[in-house]
Amino acid sequence: MTTFLGTPGSGNPNGPGNLHFEAGEPYDVETRQRLEQDAKDIISRYPQTRSALLPMLHLVQSIDGRITEQGVNFCAAMLDITPAQVTGVATFYTQYKRKPMGTYHVGVCINTLCAVLGGDQIWEELSEHVGVGHDETTEDGKISLERLECNAACDFAPVMMVNWEFFDNQTPDSAKELVDDLRSGKDVAPTRGAAKLCSFKDASRVLAGFADGRAHEGLQAGPESLRGVELAKEKGWEAP
Amino acid sequence: MTTLTPVLTKNWDQADSFTREAYERNGGYASLRTALGMEPSAIVDAVKDSGLRGRGGAGFPTGMKWGFLAQGTGKPTYLVVNADESEPGTCKDIPLMMADPHVLVEGVIISSFAIGAHHAFIYVRGEVLHVIRRLQEAVKEAYEAGYLGSNILGSGFDLELVVHSGAGAYICGEETALLDSLEGFRGQPRLKPPFPAVAGLYGGPTVVNNVESIASVPSIVGKGADWFASMGTEKSKGFGIFSLSGHVTRPGQYEAPLGITLRELLDMAGGVREGHELKFWTPGGSSTPIFTAEHLDVPLDFESVGAAGSMLGTRALQIFDETTCVLRAVLRWTEFYAHESCGKCTPCREGTYWLKQMLKRLEKGQGGEEDLTTLNDIADNILGRSFCALGDGATSPIHSSIKYFREEYLRHFEHGGCPFDTAKSTKWGA
Numbered sequence: 001m002t003t004f005l006g007t008p009g010s011g012n013p014n015g016p017g018n019l020h021f022e023a024g025e026p027y028d029v030e031t032r033q034r035l036e037q038d039a040k041d042i043i044s045r046y047p048q049t050r051s052a053l054l055p056m057l058h059l060v061q062s063i064d065g066r067i068t069e070q071g072v073n074f075c076a077a078m079l080d081i082t083p084a085q086v087t088g089v090a091t092f093y094t095q096y097k098r099k100p101m102g103t104y105h106v107g108v109c110i111n112t113l114c115a116v117l118g119g120d121q122i123w124e125e126l127s128e129h130v131g132v133g134h135d136e137t138t139e140d141g142k143i144s145l146e147r148l149e150c151n152a153a154c155d156f157a158p159v160m161m162v163n164w165e166f167f168d169n170q171t172p173d174s175a176k177e178l179v180d181d182l183r184s185g186k187d188v189a190p191t192r193g194a195a196k197l198c199s200f201k202d203a204s205r206v207l208a209g210f211a212d213g214r215a216h217e218g219l220q221a222g223p224e225s226l227r228g229v230e231l232a233k234e235k236g237w238e239a240p
Numbered sequence: 241m242t243t244l245t246p247v248l249t250k251n252w253d254q255a256d257s258f259t260r261e262a263y264e265r266n267g268g269y270a271s272l273r274t275a276l277g278m279e280p281s282a283i284v285d286a287v288k289d290s291g292l293r294g295r296g297g298a299g300f301p302t303g304m305k306w307g308f309l310a311q312g313t314g315k316p317t318y319l320v321v322n323a324d325e326s327e328p329g330t331c332k333d334i335p336l337m338m339a340d341p342h343v344l345v346e347g348v349i350i351s352s353f354a355i356g357a358h359h360a361f362i363y364v365r366g367e368v369l370h371v372i373r374r375l376q377e378a379v380k381e382a383y384e385a386g387y388l389g390s391n392i393l394g395s396g397f398d399l400e401l402v403v404h405s406g407a408g409a410y411i412c413g414e415e416t417a418l419l420d421s422l423e424g425f426r427g428q429p430r431l432k433p434p435f436p437a438v439a440g441l442y443g444g445p446t447v448v449n450n451v452e453s454i455a456s457v458p459s460i461v462g463k464g465a466d467w468f469a470s471m472g473t474e475k476s477k478g479f480g481i482f483s484l485s486g487h488v489t490r491p492g493q494y495e496a497p498l499g500i501t502l503r504e505l506l507d508m509a510g511g512v513r514e515g516h517e518l519k520f521w522t523p524g525g526s527s528t529p530i531f532t533a534e535h536l537d538v539p540l541d542f543e544s545v546g547a548a549g550s551m552l553g554t555r556a557l558q559i560f561d562e563t564t565c566v567l568r569a570v571l572r573w574t575e576f577y578a579h580e581s582c583g584k585c586t587p588c589r590e591g592t593y594w595l596k597q598m599l600k601r602l603e604k605g606q607g608g609e610e611d612l613t614t615l616n617d618i619a620d621n622i623l624g625r626s627f628c629a630l631g632d633g634a635t636s637p638i639h640s641s642i643k644y645f646r647e648e649y650l651r652h653f654e655h656g657g658c659p660f661d662t663a664k665s666t667k668w669g670a
Contacts, residue, residue: 047359
């Protein structure tokens with residue numbers, strides 16, 4: 001069947017490969033052992049094994065920077081389900097990527113409120129400035145862009161995210177400067193988040209449930225989050 | 241005049257508010273000790289008596305939900321916190337978990353004790369890295385203090401709590417889709433009944449509650465059901481976080497009794513941005529029919545908002561001024577629903593796609609008044625015809641915008657395109 005020719009995956013010599021994901025660089029012995037140990041840790045958190053699948057796919061991304069065929073096969077083997085079952089889940093969720101994302105995955109919220117307040121303009125200018133579109137990565141592998149749906153920070157609109165950290169109250173100029181700084185290797189701090197951005201892969205490991213010890217960094221709340229509290233204090237308003 | 245009543249937001253202005261040390265300094269975990277000395281059924285009764293209704297949008301009475309749990313099934317009971325906050329405009333749970341994750345953890349422990357759950361989960365959306373860090377750390381600190389794990393504070397009660405990150409799917413905010421996702425499947429809604437209280441996670445009796453609902457439990461236990469019920473309106477009791485965003489002078493989080501009005505909240509937030517006037521707004525996220533300036537005095541409680549033709553939802557007050565094109569806003573929301581439809585039910589999967597295609601054409605001015613009839617007709621054929629409320633939500637902006645802004649649609653056709661200058665709506669625009 002010609003439809004199977006030139007498909008992304010090629011890791012399985014006996015079949016057409018995974019139609020959705022690239023094969024990926026084979027894990028070396030040490031990586032494989034560490035992955036297996038991490039997977040066992042994840043599985044032990046849940047009353048039933050399969051619940052570990054979403055965190056394990058984040059774990060795969062922490063090594064491969066996207067979902068790969070070998071990552072799918074790894075999850076399937078650890079959870080005793082089929083690669084097709086893993087693929088069915090991995091293709092459903094937008095955070096699981098089919099192509100390598102940049103070291104810094106940059107999202108611009110283009111849902112209604114952010115779009116109206118300037119997200120559309122930010123996206124257009126930023127995409128042109130960086131030279132890539134939605135879910136595409138620069139040739140140097142540093143930056144990928146995504147058109148994001150609402151990220152629950154509407155009072156800080158227009159909002160951007162880098163590796164799922166908040167960049168609040170953005171403008172087209174601040175967005176371009178942010179990306180330029182990231183490409184030139186400068187340390188960049190989110191508006192509300194850790195003291196310094198980590199990589200997409202490191203962020204994925206936290207999402208898999210492995211803490212990176214950075215919870216104490218950064219603000220407890222942004223200025224917008226405090227508007228009501230501060231007004232209440234100023235006016236002497238309290239709950240009964 | 242209604243005034244603000246900070247309870248959940250009260251300590252957010254303390255720089256270390258997210259730590260156990262700060263939480264305990266402010267009286268945290270005292271309610272847990274009280275609760276562990278109570279009969280579990282007495283806690284359920286207190287939550288019932290308080291009148292607390294689900295803060296995730298639907299407004300179902302929390303204590304009644306707990307009371308529906310199936311007994312004697314032979315399967316474990318679970319508590320699952322819905323922290324998948326993704327409804328456009330909704331931005332209250334994320335700052336809550338970033339600034340004060342321990343109030344949620346304490347709420348989880350008390351609620352689990354009340355319903356007899358020994359395993360609880362916080363299902364948090366995956367796109368909020370630092371919030372996930374704060375939750376992980378809070379859970380770790382709670383274990384270290386003996387608030388989680390075996391024989392909690394010597395009570396004999398055991399509880400394991402897991403922070404589980406999602407992976408980018410709005411639909412997982414729907415409780416049964418969330419459960420499927422937590423079980424390691426695609427997040428697609430289940431047919432109800434059976435409701436999760438009867439057959440939820442792994443088929444066991446399960447309570448799924450919103451972050452803010454569970455975070456309200458410690459104060460109800462600590463200060464009493466009567467205290468909670470002394471705020472709010474007769475049928476919508478207590479306080480809630482109101483999130484103002486958009487064309488408003490001081491957007492942000494304002495915690496107030498249910499029943500406050502947008503006029504009062506706008507006064508507190510410095511009004512619509514200078515030189516502009518209110519055009520339309522959502523009372524509770526994009527899935528709640530839009531309101532206009534004529535609704536400024538509608539009490540923001542479940543009954544009054546419903547009677548005025550919308551829903552209180554998540555109190556996500558997205559404010560748009562006269563520079564904003566309604567059609568553009570509705571198109572963008574519709575694109576969101578089409579993108580996020582899980583594809584399980586045909587009316588939602590196909591209908592949202594059709595709506596999107598039509599609105600794109602209409603925005604370019606290619607259409608006529610008969611298209612508005614078709615839009616309404618498509619929306620009518622989505623509403624109430626799918627497993628979950630995602631499709632229903634998609635129809636809210638359609639129906640309500642045509643109801644209030646029919647002329648504006650027609651102007652697009654007369655103008656041969658959008659008559660608005662989008663630059664004027666931006667934060668840096670005039």
